[in-house]
Amino acid sequence: MAGVGKGTLFRAFGDRTGLIRALYAARLEPIMEVVEAGPPPLGPATPPLQRIPALLDAVLCFKLDNRPLALALEETGNSSPYQAEHYERWHSLLQAVLEQIPGLTDSDFTAHALLAATRADLVEHLAGQERVPRERMQAQLASFTAKVIASED
Numbered sequence: 001m002a003g004v005g006k007g008t009l010f011r012a013f014g015d016r017t018g019l020i021r022a023l024y025a026a027r028l029e030p031i032m033e034v035v036e037a038g039p040p041p042l043g044p045a046t047p048p049l050q051r052i053p054a055l056l057d058a059v060l061c062f063k064l065d066n067r068p069l070a071l072a073l074e075e076t077g078n079s080s081p082y083q084a085e086h087y088e089r090w091h092s093l094l095q096a097v098l099e100q101i102p103g104l105t106d107s108d109f110t111a112h113a114l115l116a117a118t119r120a121d122l123v124e125h126l127a128g129q130e131r132v133p134r135e136r137m138q139a140q141l142a143s144f145t146a147k148v149i150a151s152e153d
Contacts, residue, residue, distance in 0.1 A: 020069065020073050021084075027066055031058055035093065041054035048097050048098070052097055052149060053142045055090075056117070059118040060118050060138060063123045064137070071120045075121075081120075101149065104149070110148065113148065
């Protein structure tokens with residue numbers, strides 16, 4: 001135990017869900033900083049067709065590296081995972097990059113559909129129950145992303 005009482009935790013974070021959100025946000029922030037302002041392949045100077053798979057790979061790897069935390073956050077039951085602040089950040093960023101692709105007609109839905117492939121419950125099922133190796137999941141996501149983007153042309 002860290003020497004911190006339950007009362008202290010609840011005063012600082014409100015409840016278990018608040019604690020989970022704060023821990024998730026703290027772990028995600030360094031990745032978001034690179035994604036929003038950093039160098040290629042994640043940063044804004046990267047062409048959209050290379051940046052989109054890199055962004056989705058970053059989401060997937062983050063969720064693989066933080067499986068229990070990501071799953072706990074999605075399972076809090078307080079609201080839809082699509083209303084979570086971290087989801088909105090990823091969606092907005094991905095949608096903005098998708099809008100840079102000429103001929104793509106529905107960047108909002110496409111962003112949602114691509115992010116659905118990185119949901120924590122799916123990642124947990126594939127990595128935990130199905131024992132799909134990380135590299136295979138990354139390759140499958142990259143292939144799926146390429147097909148979705150190509151079908152929009």
